[in-house]
Amino acid sequence: MTPTPAHDDLARVSGSAGPEEIAAAIAVLRAGGVVAFPTETVYGLGADALDAAAVRRVFELKGRPPTNPLIVHVSGEAMARRVAAHWPPEASRLAQAFWPGPLTLVLPKAAHVPPEVTAGGPTVALRCPDHRVTLALLDAFAHPLVGPSANPSGGVSPTTAEHVREAFEASRVYVLEGGPCRGGIESTVLDLTSSPPCILRPGPISAAQIAAVLGGPVAEHPLPGDVPASGAVARSPGLHPVHYAPRARAVLFERQHLADMLARTHRAVVITHSGLTVSPPHQIIRMPASAPGYAARLYAALREADALRPDLIAIERPPADDPLWRAILDRLTRATGGL
């Protein structure tokens, strides 16, 4: 595990929140308020996970259905053990291998965790985020923090503090600055209460990486296009087929269909990772060709596309030949309406 930095170090990260901002954030949290915090994946909307009224405020702000449980952020394994009713050896091995980092573990919840956090369910999702500002916050606050992505429910996740400020009034959410998120897509969610363990949401940590640490099989939840409308989807309510969606109509396309599609569209914004070109009035947003680069840019690109107010956001279908590309494709499939 990365040691939590001393507060002095924080001041040296240019532009990022320092000790004064962290102290202010703690005062907000102690009063039952809401603080947006940076992580290596996306920004989270934080509140004291042990304060039911504060947790309800997060649901209200996001417009999130109370049936969709929240991830609880912890400073490390010691805090996680206080939130889970049972901490199996597999959880220890995974935490040692991947925390702080983008792996969320679903375990039986401890009795003192308010039912609001888990949508009344018997399990709780736990993760230790890899960002020095938020590790310092968790360390100093010494309580776990709920942290859904800091966007109105169903919308595009925020990867900068500015995205959060655009969505929420400053009087209702105190935003801790932490720079642009390095990873760009949300953590892998792994259910450790099923056998074999099952990935409920694909993300930066792959099934193969998890299986290598556990020394056993890991089940993978199918991508949205692969599943029937009912069934296992309800295991992770956040896996609704429409999610991460921009306001404009968005579609995925194969490059050979680009010309036809543009001929039928008044003004499209085309998001390409392979160097496609378009003529005005259509516009282009160029993405990195590597999966890590693409993931880090994805949500900012969807926001930029939306801001251009096109008739259509047309996203070139990325490859699905590597786990991170598959996680990206999962988000794009949901951003484009599910199928």
Ligand code: TXA
């Ligand atoms: O990277 C991330 O995970 C970000 C950052 C802020 O940490 N957080 C995030 O939270 O993506 P949110 O609320 O947008 O997504 C949480 C996901 C949802 O799909 C939710 O249904 C699932 O985790 N989840 C939460 N608790 C669960 C539980 N007890 N069982 C199954 N799924 C759960």
Ligand code: MG
């Ligand atoms: Mg979210």
